[in-house]
Amino acid sequence: VRQHVEPALWLILNKEINHLPPDLIRNAIGEAVRHQVRQLSPKWLIYHYPMQALMALMLLIVVIAGSLYYRSYMRRRHVEAIQQMAYTDQRYMLPNMLWLEQELPNLFSRAGRAAPGKKFYCVVFAMESKSSVAEMYGRDLLDRQFRDMSANLENKTWVLKTAAGIDAGHLVAICVAIDDEEIIELAVGAVQQFGYVATSDARISLHLRAGICSLYEGDFLQQIVERADIACQEGDGTTGAVRFFDTSLQEKLALQQKIEGYMEKALAADEFQAWYQPKYDIETRRIIGAEALVRWQSAELGFLSPGKFIPIFEKNGFVIPVDFVLVEKTFALQKRRLEEGKEVVPISVNQSRLHITEEGYLEKMQAIVDKYQIPKGLVELEITETVFGDFDQKEHREHAANIMHSLHEMGFPLLVDDFGSGFSSFSMLDYLPMDVMKIDRSLLVASDDSDRMKDILGNIIRLGKTLHMSVICEGIETEEQERLLLKLGCRYGQGFLNAKPMPGKEFVEFMEKRNAEVDAKR
Ligand code: C2E
Ligand code: MG
Numbered sequence: 001v002r003q004h005v006e007p008a009l010w011l012i013l014n015k016e017i018n019h020l021p022p023d024l025i026r027n028a029i030g031e032a033v034r035h036q037v038r039q040l041s042p043k044w045l046i047y048h049y050p051m052q053a054l055m056a057l058m059l060l061i062v063v064i065a066g067s068l069y070y071r072s073y074m075r076r077r078h079v080e081a082i083q084q085m086a087y088t089d090q091r092y093m094l095p096n097m098l099w100l101e102q103e104l105p106n107l108f109s110r111a112g113r114a115a116p117g118k119k120f121y122c123v124v125f126a127m128e129s130k131s132s133v134a135e136m137y138g139r140d141l142l143d144r145q146f147r148d149m150s151a152n153l154e155n156k157t158w159v160l161k162t163a164a165g166i167d168a169g170h171l172v173a174i175c176v177a178i179d180d181e182e183i184i185e186l187a188v189g190a191v192q193q194f195g196y197v198a199t200s201d202a203r204i205s206l207h208l209r210a211g212i213c214s215l216y217e218g219d220f221l222q223q224i225v226e227r228a229d230i231a232c233q234e235g236d237g238t239t240g241a242v243r244f245f246d247t248s249l250q251e252k253l254a255l256q257q258k259i260e261g262y263m264e265k266a267l268a269a270d271e272f273q274a275w276y277q278p279k280y281d282i283e284t285r286r287i288i289g290a291e292a293l294v295r296w297q298s299a300e301l302g303f304l305s306p307g308k309f310i311p312i313f314e315k316n317g318f319v320i321p322v323d324f325v326l327v328e329k330t331f332a333l334q335k336r337r338l339e340e341g342k343e344v345v346p347i348s349v350n351q352s353r354l355h356i357t358e359e360g361y362l363e364k365m366q367a368i369v370d371k372y373q374i375p376k377g378l379v380e381l382e383i384t385e386t387v388f389g390d391f392d393q394k395e396h397r398e399h400a401a402n403i404m405h406s407l408h409e410m411g412f413p414l415l416v417d418d419f420g421s422g423f424s425s426f427s428m429l430d431y432l433p434m435d436v437m438k439i440d441r442s443l444l445v446a447s448d449d450s451d452r453m454k455d456i457l458g459n460i461i462r463l464g465k466t467l468h469m470s471v472i473c474e475g476i477e478t479e480e481q482e483r484l485l486l487k488l489g490c491r492y493g494q495g496f497l498n499a500k501p502m503p504g505k506e507f508v509e510f511m512e513k514r515n516a517e518v519d520a521k522r
């Protein structure tokens with residue numbers, strides 16, 4: 001303002017201001033400021049400083065857009081990181097089943113165009129991730145082989161995608177082939193190619209197996225993978241390492257599901273029965289004992305032999321309560337016979353390997369012993385040799401040995417069941433208090449037409465005797481086998497030739513009749 005006013009006039013004004021009341025001056029200044037501020041409105045600014053205003057506006061827009069972009073970028077990164085984690089198998093750093101499930105429709109549409117007319121399959125490859133291999137060569141070696149297998153398979157034209165799935169050491173592949181035969185052939189080739197790892201000094205077998213299941217658009221992938229996995233587990237010496245999920249497996253699976261559905265109820269309804277197969281003196285034919293074998297008289301499924309359900313119960317742990325049922329029923333039978341003053345022979349009961357790691361096993365066995373109060377030695381326990389072959393580590397073996405010693409002290413004689421059937425751990429005979437060697441049927445069958453096997457059988461019998469064990473052979477079906485066993489020095493036997501397993505009442509009648517006959521001849 002000052003620039004536009006006469007200096008003289010300015011002086012006069014300054015002087016006169018001093019005569020004005022302070023309130024009036026304050027009001028006047030306030031009014032002037034308000035006027036100035038009113039002038040600083042956006043409109044005023046744009047009018048007076050158009051370029052600067054435009055630049056400020058652009059700057060503002062850039063800042064807002066930048067911060068919005070940054071926010072969404074960070075969000076996307078975050079979502080990607082979470083997705084990456086959710087869709088990746090953290091052990092092998094490969095896509096996992098969740099990813100495969102999402103990707104499946106794309107695979108179908110892409111392959112439908114690229115390979116029209118081909119059928120789809122889900123192949124599960126499973127490699128042995130057993131601790132013994134891992135312990136010896138390191139887990140890294142196995143993991144690396146697994147990732148290599150995945151990468152190599154994806155390079156093959158018949159493999160669309162692979163993912164790590166179900167369990168450690170399981171690779172799931174979505175594949176195409178002309179028909180079932182072709183996919184089996186391809187899978188067999190893959191198993192041969194990837195089933196070994198070569199190190200500088202060894203060629204390690206990974207015991208690779210494969211299971212195959214047909215896959216159709218709209219199928220529930222998880223179910224198909226489960227079926228392929230079942231086929232994979234069923235592959236054995238006769239079917240080879242590759243197996244297709246067919247109707248027979250389908251029926252088996254359905255039965256397995258029913259068995260698992262009814263087992264609890266069956267236990268409560270006392271449907272598990274103890275049958276007894278006599279053991280006899282081959283020379284005199286006298287009945288000298290029996291083996292208790294479980295049978296399931298199911299209200300829903302009918303009569304089932306243990307081959308149908310024991311392997312399932314071994315897997316799901318239900319064999320533990322079932323074994324106790326048999327132990328209890330056998331004690332009850334012996335007690336009844338003693339109370340009636342009748343002849344009593346030792347009866348053996350099979351014990352699953354699961355008891356070795358079962359919490360409170362010894363206490364439960366002791367409780368049964370205390371409940372029935374019968375002389376020691378009348379109930380024996382059969383334990384398969386694989387119980388000990390399985391334990392890789394020394395402390396596990398020692399734990400198992402402690403249990404065996406405790407059972408022995410409680411009054412249970414111990415039998416090695418199926419001796420010679422698997423990879424025998426002969427060393428168990430050294431450190432375990434085993435009383436009876438029960439030779440597996442397979443050795444007897446193999447001896448039928450092989451002189452070498454006869455020699456082996458003879459030497460096994462001698463081994464048992466040298467270790468002061470009683471020796472019995474199971475599965476005798478012919479008189480010729482009886483003669484061979486007597487010649488080789490094995491006096492006791494069990495088998496269909498003498499008698500099949502039978503219910504308790506029949507067994508005691510059978511035994512009484514037979515032993516009366518034998519004794520009368522003497
Ligand atoms: P295992 O303990 O080796 O029992 C002998 C099996 O051989 C029985 O089959 C018996 O019936 C069969 N056998 C007997 N004599 C002959 C013969 O001359 N020829 C042939 N071919 N077989 C004969 P089973 O009763 O079917 O039992 C099969 C397996 O199931 C048993 O083999 C045992 O490992 C298991 N098992 C049976 N009952 C029980 C149980 O109560 N608990 C447990 N944990 N396992 C059981
Ligand atoms: Mg047995």
Ligand code: MG
Nearest residue numbers: 417418440474
């Ligand atoms: Mg046996």
